[in-house]
Amino acid sequence: MTALYLNVISGGILIGVVYALIALGLTIIFGVMRVVNFAHGEMVVIGMYIGYGLWSAFKLPPWMLAPVAAALLFALGYALQLGIVNAFIDRPQHAQFVLFISFALMITGLHLALFGPDSWPIQTVESMQSYTIGPVRLDVLRSQAALMALLLIIVLMLFLKFSTLGRSIRAAADNLIGAQVIGIRVRKVYAVTAGIGMACAGAAGALIAPIFDTQPFLATDFTLIAFIIVIVGGLGSLTGALLGGVLIGLSEALAALMISPALKTTFSYALLVLVLLLRPNGLFGEPER
Amino acid sequence: MTKRAIPSRRDLLATGAGALATSILPRPVFSQGAPVKVGVILYLSGVQAFMGQQTRKGNDFGAKVVKEAGGPAMEFIYGDAESKPENGRIVAERLIREGCTLLIGTNDSGSTISVAQAAEAAKIPFLINIASAPQITEQGFTQIFRNFTPAGTLVGNAVARIKELGATTGVEPKTAVILHVNDTFGQGIMKGVDVLWDKQQVPIKILDRIGYDVRARDLSVEVAKAKAVGADLLMPITRVSDAILIIREMVKQNWSPMGIISPGSPGPYEKAFTDALGKYGDGYMSCVPWYNPTNKRAREIASRFEKEMDARFDLNAVFAFEAVEIAADAIKRAKSNEPAAIHAALKTTDITDHISYGGPIRFDEKGQNNNIGVVMLQNQNGKPVVVSPADASEAKAVFPFVPFDKR
Numbered sequence: 001m002t003a004l005y006l007n008v009i010s011g012g013i014l015i016g017v018v019y020a021l022i023a024l025g026l027t028i029i030f031g032v033m034r035v036v037n038f039a040h041g042e043m044v045v046i047g048m049y050i051g052y053g054l055w056s057a058f059k060l061p062p063w064m065l066a067p068v069a070a071a072l073l074f075a076l077g078y079a080l081q082l083g084i085v086n087a088f089i090d091r092p093q094h095a096q097f098v099l100f101i102s103f104a105l106m107i108t109g110l111h112l113a114l115f116g117p118d119s120w121p122i123q124t125v126e127s128m129q130s131y132t133i134g135p136v137r138l139d140v141l142r143s144q145a146a147l148m149a150l151l152l153i154i155v156l157m158l159f160l161k162f163s164t165l166g167r168s169i170r171a172a173a174d175n176l177i178g179a180q181v182i183g184i185r186v187r188k189v190y191a192v193t194a195g196i197g198m199a200c201a202g203a204a205g206a207l208i209a210p211i212f213d214t215q216p217f218l219a220t221d222f223t224l225i226a227f228i229i230v231i232v233g234g235l236g237s238l239t240g241a242l243l244g245g246v247l248i249g250l251s252e253a254l255a256a257l258m259i260s261p262a263l264k265t266t267f268s269y270a271l272l273v274l275v276l277l278l279r280p281n282g283l284f285g286e287p288e289r
Numbered sequence: 290m291t292k293r294a295i296p297s298r299r300d301l302l303a304t305g306a307g308a309l310a311t312s313i314l315p316r317p318v319f320s321q322g323a324p325v326k327v328g329v330i331l332y333l334s335g336v337q338a339f340m341g342q343q344t345r346k347g348n349d350f351g352a353k354v355v356k357e358a359g360g361p362a363m364e365f366i367y368g369d370a371e372s373k374p375e376n377g378r379i380v381a382e383r384l385i386r387e388g389c390t391l392l393i394g395t396n397d398s399g400s401t402i403s404v405a406q407a408a409e410a411a412k413i414p415f416l417i418n419i420a421s422a423p424q425i426t427e428q429g430f431t432q433i434f435r436n437f438t439p440a441g442t443l444v445g446n447a448v449a450r451i452k453e454l455g456a457t458t459g460v461e462p463k464t465a466v467i468l469h470v471n472d473t474f475g476q477g478i479m480k481g482v483d484v485l486w487d488k489q490q491v492p493i494k495i496l497d498r499i500g501y502d503v504r505a506r507d508l509s510v511e512v513a514k515a516k517a518v519g520a521d522l523l524m525p526i527t528r529v530s531d532a533i534l535i536i537r538e539m540v541k542q543n544w545s546p547m548g549i550i551s552p553g554s555p556g557p558y559e560k561a562f563t564d565a566l567g568k569y570g571d572g573y574m575s576c577v578p579w580y581n582p583t584n585k586r587a588r589e590i591a592s593r594f595e596k597e598m599d600a601r602f603d604l605n606a607v608f609a610f611e612a613v614e615i616a617a618d619a620i621k622r623a624k625s626n627e628p629a630a631i632h633a634a635l636k637t638t639d640i641t642d643h644i645s646y647g648g649p650i651r652f653d654e655k656g657q658n659n660n661i662g663v664v665m666l667q668n669q670n671g672k673p674v675v676v677s678p679a680d681a682s683e684a685k686a687v688f689p690f691v692p693f694d695k696r
Contacts, residue, residue, distance in 0.1 A: 004514070
């Protein structure tokens with residue numbers, strides 16, 4: 001029984017770290033621009049298709065697909081922000097919602113038209129393998145994905161803390177007028193932020209592609225899970241996204257084991273409601289000033 | 290002097306409601322001499338798209354074979370219910386408005402019930418190709434004709450096959466755990482197992498029943514939980530994508546029970562399953578309606594289908610194909626594209642030479658064909674073969690199956 005619990009807990013933590021990378025992308029965009037990206041799950045699915053395409057073409061190990069997907073999604077996010085989203089930054093929230101929902105529908109429609117509704121599985125030797133550490137069996141693909149996601153999260157946090165551009169992003173998030181006064185080019189910072197947010201989604205997508213078969217209809221699930229995580233962790237909080245991801249992954253796994261597998265998603269929503277009731281700003285979020 | 294009758298407010302309301310109902314209900318537009326428009330409602334996109342696409346191939350091939358044989362002119366119009374049961378009715382109403390006087394579908398119990406409601410309201414016959422929920426034929430629908438086994442019959446036959454397996458192989462498993470998808474179909478089959486297991490006095494104790502969400506992408510916890518039960522048999526009730534997930538997890542978690550036997554569900558016999566899992570897909574058994582491999586015509590149709598449609602002639606294709614043949618037979622006898630005439634012809638269907646395993650195709654007063662047989666399939670060398678019953682079997686069952694780590 002101990003082995004069962006250890007296996008379930010480790011599996012939950014591993015997938016939770018990947019979820020955290022998805023949520024990090026959503027929270028960084030919101031934290032800096034106060035824009036809610038309703039097409040975030042679709043960006044994850046783009047990452048999955050990129051991952052699948054790279055794996056099919058070059059047979060790269062799944063964990064190596066993430067940086068390439070991140071780079072491509074960064075470019076897409078940067079271009080979208082400069083070309084379209086910047087024009088909506090000062091518009092009412094409902095206009096922003098409609099814009100991102102339109103993006104979401106267009107991306108899913110394009111995926112359907114280009115790749116069809118079928119699942120695209122990545123089959124590697126690792127698909128059937130696991131590491132054995134004492135009583136614990138760790139899924140190889142999940143372990144690789146979680147390690148790579150964790151590495152990307154650490155790199156991102158270091159970038160935001162120590163690089164000049166990272167500091168500019170944090171400055172724009174903390175005090176927009178102050179940032180403009182000291183000469184930060186806010187529109188460019190927004191574009192870089194959108195690029196980073198979507199790169200997180202793309203990288204997470206490529207990491208998930210070998211675990212969940214790629215298909216267009218996964219997007220809504222990813223968007224919802226990202227929202228649950230960032231609300232539980234605290235909107236705009238990077239630490240909250242990381243710990244929220246792990247918490248959601250873990251709670252889903254334990255709920256499946258201890259209550260009922262059919263209720264694991266329901267449990268996430270219950271957790272969300274509980275956090276909204278007790279800590280409306282999330283576990284690590286700060287009250288709006 | 291006669292007093293003019295003044296309609297009461299109640300009369301006016303009743304008349305208005307009737308007129309409104311008549312105007313909004315979908316009604317087909319008939320055209321004598323034209324091909325019969327047949328609406329085919331399937332899940333062509335969404336999480337269950339694979340089955341829908343496979344069923345469409347069976348339908349297309351059926352249309353081709355019927356045309357070659359000089360059958361009646363039929364125009365098939367496809368409607369996509371997008372893997373959402375509630376969409377069945379909406380799509381059916383659209384197809385009826387487009388002039389369809391016969392509906393076929395839907396490969397899912399939830400959307401089948403939804404379509405049946407639309408068919409009932411418009412009095413359009415609805416030929417069910419694949420859907421096993423028992424309640425479909427128990428709700429008083431007058432327009433439905435189901436050429437597929439209801440869950441009870443399916444499970445009853447499956448249980449019989451499982452009992453036969455013990456007797457023929459000399460290996461008697463003692464315990465089982467059920468892992469089932471938690472939707473209309475999964476619950477229907479599971480309830481059937483619960484009832485029939487005791488009724489048929491199967492000497493295998495079911496230790497646990499573990500349900501999972503139909504949209505689940507990750508079944509690691511479910512499989513770990515089932516493994517912890519320590520049963521001799523795993524009895525999965527799945528669709529293809531979750532069947533693949535289950536086997537992947539079993540391999541990763543190094544769990545090889547004595548056998549994996551599905552008591553009547555799609556998945557393991559599908560090409561997507563055997564292609565995705567290779568040698569790990571072998572050994573999986575499933576009890577399902579299938580084509581009769583001892584029937585010469587069925588073998589020829591299967592062989593042609595695989596060549597011409599580049600797909601496996603599996604359950605979806607078999608029953609989609611057979612539904613087209615039943616429709617053609619009824620339309621030919623009806624000599625009309627009027628729904629009432631087609632309905633009357635379907636009621637008197639009696640087809641003895643058909644490709645599925647079982648007796649003649651006839652529908653009872655509830656619209657159910659009770660003569661469909663169930664075979665036990667086992668994946669061997671990457672493809673499903675019939676291993677039971679004796680009068681349909683092509684190969685011997687490998688039981689207990691080869692553990693995953695010995696392959």
